[in-house]
Amino acid sequence: MLQQTPVARVLPTWRAWMNRWPTPADLAASPTSEVIRAWDRLGYPRRAIRLHRAAQVIVADHGGFVPSDLDALLSLPGVGEYTAGAVRAFAFDIPALTLDTNVRRVLARYLQGQALPTGQVTRAERELTWSIMPADGATKWMAGLMELGALVCTAKKPDCNHCPLVTNCAWVAAGSPPPVQPPRRQPQYVGSDRQARGHILAMLRNDVEALDLNTVRAGSDYVWADEAQAERALSGLASDGLINLRNDGKYCLPN
Ligand code: SF4
CATH class of the missing domain: 1.10.1670.10 (Helix-hairpin-Helix base-excision DNA repair enzymes (C-terminal))
Structure with a gap:
């Protein structure tokens, strides 16, 4: 949850999440749609899917306990060098790099x-x-x-x-010299594909059971005017496993 998100924003969701799913087995047994709903507006919702899949692998391959072995950690969905290092260091007190x-x-x-x-x-x-x-x-x-x-x-x-x-x-x-390269600016969120994806996912979490391009265009607080962008958002969400295409041509949260 803390990847690319400040602690203050994560804390309320993390507390609610841990109350609801205190162990990997609890999370693994939950439907994906509930996991996406509980992620709420934390952003980068692919992390929710990966966390859910990681819990399932932990249950299937590690008896429900988070492994401490580096290779085992790195093989979990969503876990890279930094997260593996942080888990080893702060959960298991093993010397590890956490180069954030x-x-x-x-x-x-x-x-x-x-x-x-x-x-x-x-x-x-x-x-x-x-x-x-x-x-x-x-x-x-x-x-x-x-x-x-x-x-x-x-x-x-x-x-x-x-x-x-x-x-x-x-x-x-050295006299506190300025950076050699100016710091990278965050891409603008308003009007971005990320915002379109966020709106569409919020509709599915809170307002409608299923939607298609017409729903996204039609009257609701979450109208998305740019049709091409909405289409990109829908297909991107589907390929990330955050929504599924039903037989009637509408998208819904995965079960
Ligand atoms: S705050 Fe950073 S830059 Fe300043 S003395 Fe400490 S390490 Fe050096």
């Missing part, structure tokens, strides 16, 4: 004097982080870096005067 945006920014500044990390996580970054990770307390160290990046070494206004790393920080020593 915040950690990467702290390390880029402190070790390399760069305002912001660039592009994807590199092999050099992984090796460097492993080389400085303490043998004892690795998990706490990693969590500390995450917190430092989230609260002190922030992207726009790092509070260097209150940072425990300031004495040896390469970025501060």
Whole structure:
């Protein structure tokens, strides 16, 4: 849930979710339509489908318990390098990399004097982080870096005067130079395909049992004027497994 979504937005949904489905087996047994409804407006709803499928694999292949083995975690739907590392570190206390945006920014500044990390996580970054990770307390160290990046070494206004790393920080020593590349701007949401998909899915979650292109165009709060975009949204949602095409030509949430 936390992939690309801030903690404050995730918390209410996460609490409701964990009350309803406290174990992977509970989630695995639920219909997909209920999982999509419970995801509500968290965004990027493919994550709900993957979480549901991951729960089913955990039940089928791991006796209902989240595995700690790296390869087993990586084979779960929706779990990549970062999530696998975070689960190993924070659920099992196994030394693991959790190179999220915040950690990467702290390390880029402190070790390399760069305002912001660039592009994807590199092999050099992984090796460097492993080389400085303490043998004892690795998990706490990693969590500390995450917190430092989230609260002190922030992207726009790092509070260097209150940072425990300031004495040896390469970025501060270099005079706090600006980023080499300007930070990537988020694509606009309003009018985007993502917004169209969100509207259509919200109709199916809350208002109608099934719909087609005519329903999307016709009178409701969720009217989507751009027909080509609505069509793209419907076929994209269907290929992601978020909606199913019925025999009558209408789309509904999957069972
Ligand atoms: S001193 Fe400033 S730039 Fe360096 S790690 Fe701390 S907050 Fe970040």
